[in-house]
Amino acid sequence: MSVLTQIKQAPAANPIERLLLATEADMAKVNALILSRADSHVEMVPELARYLIESGGKRLRPMLTVAAAQLFANGTGTAVNFAAAVEFMHNATLLHDDVVDESDMRRGKPAARMVWGNKASILVGDFLLGQAFMMMVETGNIGALGVLSSASAVMAEGEVFQLAKTGDLTTTAADYAEVIRAKTAVLFQAACEVGAMSGGADDAGRKALAQYGLELGNAFQLVDDVLDYGGQSGTLGKNVGDDLREGKMTLPVILALAEASSEDRETITAALGDAEATADQVAAVVAIMERHNTLARTMEQAQAHARSAKAALEALPGSEMRSLLSEVVEFSVVRAY
Amino acid sequence: MSVLTQIKQAPAANPIERLLLATEADMAKVNALILSRADSHVEMVPELARYLIESGGKRLRPMLTVAAAQLFANGTGTAVNFAAAVEFMHNATLLHDDVVDESDMRRGKPAARMVWGNKASILVGDFLLGQAFMMMVETGNIGALGVLSSASAVMAEGEVFQLAKTGDLTTTAADYAEVIRAKTAVLFQAACEVGAMSGGADDAGRKALAQYGLELGNAFQLVDDVLDYGGQSGTLGKNVGDDLREGKMTLPVILALAEASSEDRETITAALGDAEATADQVAAVVAIMERHNTLARTMEQAQAHARSAKAALEALPGSEMRSLLSEVVEFSVVRAY
Numbered sequence: 001m002s003v004l005t006q007i008k009q010a011p012a013a014n015p016i017e018r019l020l021l022a023t024e025a026d027m028a029k030v031n032a033l034i035l036s037r038a039d040s041h042v043e044m045v046p047e048l049a050r051y052l053i054e055s056g057g058k059r060l061r062p063m064l065t066v067a068a069a070q071l072f073a074n075g076t077g078t079a080v081n082f083a084a085a086v087e088f089m090h091n092a093t094l095l096h097d098d099v100v101d102e103s104d105m106r107r108g109k110p111a112a113r114m115v116w117g118n119k120a121s122i123l124v125g126d127f128l129l130g131q132a133f134m135m136m137v138e139t140g141n142i143g144a145l146g147v148l149s150s151a152s153a154v155m156a157e158g159e160v161f162q163l164a165k166t167g168d169l170t171t172t173a174a175d176y177a178e179v180i181r182a183k184t185a186v187l188f189q190a191a192c193e194v195g196a197m198s199g200g201a202d203d204a205g206r207k208a209l210a211q212y213g214l215e216l217g218n219a220f221q222l223v224d225d226v227l228d229y230g231g232q233s234g235t236l237g238k239n240v241g242d243d244l245r246e247g248k249m250t251l252p253v254i255l256a257l258a259e260a261s262s263e264d265r266e267t268i269t270a271a272l273g274d275a276e277a278t279a280d281q282v283a284a285v286v287a288i289m290e291r292h293n294t295l296a297r298t299m300e301q302a303q304a305h306a307r308s309a310k311a312a313l314e315a316l317p318g319s320e321m322r323s324l325l326s327e328v329v330e331f332s333v334v335r336a337y
Numbered sequence: 338m339s340v341l342t343q344i345k346q347a348p349a350a351n352p353i354e355r356l357l358l359a360t361e362a363d364m365a366k367v368n369a370l371i372l373s374r375a376d377s378h379v380e381m382v383p384e385l386a387r388y389l390i391e392s393g394g395k396r397l398r399p400m401l402t403v404a405a406a407q408l409f410a411n412g413t414g415t416a417v418n419f420a421a422a423v424e425f426m427h428n429a430t431l432l433h434d435d436v437v438d439e440s441d442m443r444r445g446k447p448a449a450r451m452v453w454g455n456k457a458s459i460l461v462g463d464f465l466l467g468q469a470f471m472m473m474v475e476t477g478n479i480g481a482l483g484v485l486s487s488a489s490a491v492m493a494e495g496e497v498f499q500l501a502k503t504g505d506l507t508t509t510a511a512d513y514a515e516v517i518r519a520k521t522a523v524l525f526q527a528a529c530e531v532g533a534m535s536g537g538a539d540d541a542g543r544k545a546l547a548q549y550g551l552e553l554g555n556a557f558q559l560v561d562d563v564l565d566y567g568g569q570s571g572t573l574g575k576n577v578g579d580d581l582r583e584g585k586m587t588l589p590v591i592l593a594l595a596e597a598s599s600e601d602r603e604t605i606t607a608a609l610g611d612a613e614a615t616a617d618q619v620a621a622v623v624a625i626m627e628r629h630n631t632l633a634r635t636m637e638q639a640q641a642h643a644r645s646a647k648a649a650l651e652a653l654p655g656s657e658m659r660s661l662l663s664e665v666v667e668f669s670v671v672r673a674y
Contacts, residue, residue: 040494041494042494042498044500044501045494045497092463093463096459096460099456099459100456100459100460119436119437120497120500122433122436122437122459123433123496124497126433126466126492126493126496127490129489129493130487130488130489130490130491130492133470133486133489133490134483136486137479137482137483137486138483140479142477142479142482145470145474145479146471146474146475149467149471149473150467150471151467152463152466152467153467153470153471155467156460156464156466157377157378157379157382159460159463160377160381160382160457160460161379163456163460164379164380164381
């Protein structure tokens with residue numbers, strides 16, 4: 001079924017659902033590959049891996065990989081391997097992040113570490129990373145391997161930077177921009193770039209998709225960081241104010257600290273990094289953010305990145321998929337409201 | 338300076354020291370690469386990474402990689418990149434293992450996690466793994482990349498298997514053989530195999546070096562597991578009986594449990610997995626092991642693997658380096674006494 005027909009069949013669905021439909025055949029292969037490569041004779045490995053993998057994540061990153069490939073002459077090809085590898089890299093990061101952040105919940109369920117423990121989460125994360133590289137190697141595409149291995153190192157570096165900045169009141173908006181680029185946007189960028197590469201993109205096409213992914217990833221993380229302070233309940237499957245309790249210096253809190261009265265600063269710093277901060281404390285911090293408009297201003301930054309992502313697509317010839325990827329960006333910055 | 342001259346200049350040194358001398362020029366490049374790739378604009382990354390990397394590990398694995406390359410026509414070439422990558426993979430594993438095992442000491446110093454915390458150790462481990470893959474990608478050798486990415490997944494799988502078997506009194510000698518193959522021997526195997534590949538080995542040469550590394554790695558881990566119950570004090574830079582306190586089912590304890598009286602079994606199980614087990618408790622367990630000769634029988638298995646490692650080298654033409662690699666194996670199984 002052509003992409004065009006697929007998209008037309010579901011006119012009412014949101015862009016993510018339509019992307020899912022437009023990549024359905026490829027994603028069926030990706031999902032089969034993900035399941036088979038999460039297998040192991042060591043029982044705990046597939047148990048833990050599948051618990052996370054099947055927990056209802058929307059698999060946006062691998063969808064972007066196969067969608068990016070479809071934009072170019074060669075089509076899907078090895079993109080299936082790269083898509084599964086990207087999802088494994090993402091899930092490895094989630095397992096390690098939940099240990100580092102001491103998170104109880106993930107996607108509305110107890111985090112894997114609450115079921116199998118921190119130790120198994122660390123090691124199964126390492127296993128998924130190894131399997132990801134094996135799937136990439138099978139493509140024989142050394143250039144795309146370079147993109148993803150570089151992303152892997154940068155992501156870890158971003159996580160260390162975020163850790164070093166935890167609870168650090170001197171963290172700047174520029175520090176934050178670097179953290180979200182490294183820990184989130186670079187994997188979106190790589191997912192789109194290797195998709196384009198396996199689709200046979202020329203240099204311009206590859207650069208356009210890399211830029212699209214980077215900007216989409218930045219927008220995505222900014223929205224996530226706003227949602228952490230509210231938005232629709234349950235949207236992220238975790239608790240409102242978790243970032244605050246973990247001492248994460250995200251843009252809404254950085255902007256608020258910069259402008260708050262000394263009394264308000266005390267309200268923020270009392271809750272920041274306090275795992276036991278109450279819902280009332282979080283609400284008081286959100287009230288300060290609303291007074292200084294920092295959630296809305298963070299959303300404006302997300303929208304600016306979304307515009308850049310759409311602009312990057314303009315370098316490509318028009319197609320149904322290009323339009324859909326453009327709508328995906330728009331949708332990603334309205335999901336908060 | 339030729340390998341021959343180098344080896345002859347230090348007739349009294351032990352084989353590891355002579356291997357270091359014979360690979361000195363290459364290892365200088367490897368060490369420079371290791372230092373430069375442990376760098377990052379995120380200060381905590383090089384601080385933590387260098388603390389571990391410069392803590393006096395003997396860098397046996399990367400030495401094996403460059404030594405293996407020297408056996409073949411092309412010589413060192415890209416082996417420097419693979420050697421540094423192998424050492425990064427090893428150090429990433431150490432960082433994660435120390436978190437998983439809650440180890441206080443590593444190489445006679447406080448473990449990195451005692452200085453920078455578990456969180457940073459997890460994330461810097463991930464960073465080193467990403468950097469390892471980047472160095473491999475730079476060689477363009479996709480076959481060798483496959484060997485090392487597979488090793489990476491198998492190692493993590495082996496660690497999960499060991500974790501699942503922790504304190505499990507039904508653990509068999511076959512389970513143990515699988516654990517040490519996966520968690521230790523496979524990286525020795527890969528280190529030697531990719532060295533041979535970058536040296537231009539044919540299939541037979543590659544297989545010989547892979548087999549040599551696998552058997553050496555098995556011997557190495559068996560000896561380590563004996564040393565954990567004694568040997569020269571400080572040999573491993575950790576405490577006697579740590580494996581027992583961590584509930585690790587190593588061969589000396591598996592064999593002892595299989596043959597011990599019910600009273601002796603109780604002595605063992607009381608200490609097994611008890612982080613607070615006293616030196617007296619450990620000594621009582623060692624006495625049981627000595628009564629059943631399980632430390633010596635574990636050493637016999639190590640010696641059998643050492644013989645297989647030496648036999649694997651027989652497939653290669655005679656050379657000074659081949660002889661030295663053979664002596665390295667012999668030395669590795671006598672270091673306990």
